[in-house]
Amino acid sequence: MGGGTEAFPDLGDHCQHDDCHQLDFLPFTCEACGKIFCLEHRTYRAHGCPSADRGSRTVAVCQICSAAVEKEEGEDDESAVSRHERSGGCDASRKRSGVECREKKEKPGVVSQLPSPPIKGY
Numbered sequence: 167m168g169g170g171t172e173a174f175p176d177l178g179d180h181c182q183h184d185d186c187h188q189l190d191f192l193p194f195t196c197e198a199c200g201k202i203f204c205l206e207h208r209t210y211r212a213h214g215c216p217s218a219d220r221g222s223r224t225v226a227v228c229q230i231c232s233a234a235v236e237k238e239e240g241e242d243d244e245s246a247v248s249r250h251e252r253s254g255g256c257d258a259s260r261k262r263s264g265v266e267c268r269e270k271k272e273k274p275g276v277v278s279q280l281p282s283p284p285i286k287g288y
């Protein structure tokens with residue numbers, strides 16, 4: 167790379183955000199609305215994506231088995247998770263409990279105890 171000039175029309179694209187329009191060499195295409203945005207405006211929120219509701223697939227995380235449950239349109243986290251539980255796909259044994267591992271790591275009582283030297287002077 168290097169030696170960049172202004173004469174490469176094929177490289178990059180202009181952000182289609184109304185207040186931006188900056189030329190971005192690594193533009194992002196919004197999966198929902200198909201428009202092109204810079205890094206800053208690539209999220210649905212940043213460009214107020216009109217198609218985000220249809221295009222974005224959000225997931226809810228089950229607290230029991232840590233599974234990511236895909237939410238259906240208009241569904242909130244709670245109902246998505248309860249649907250997942252009802253479907254029988256919930257398996258608590260699959261959940262990785264990082265807490266237990268961390269507790270086991272700590273080994274108490276291995277600290278070698280040096281005899282404290284007699285306090286001299288003072």
Ligand SMILES: [Zn+2]
Pocket residue numbers: 181182183186187188203204205206207
């Ligand atoms: Zn932008």
Ligand SMILES: [Zn+2]
Pocket residue numbers: 196197198199200201210213214215216217218
């Ligand atoms: Zn969009």
Ligand SMILES: [Zn+2]
Pocket residue numbers: 228229230231232233250251255256257
């Ligand atoms: Zn679950």
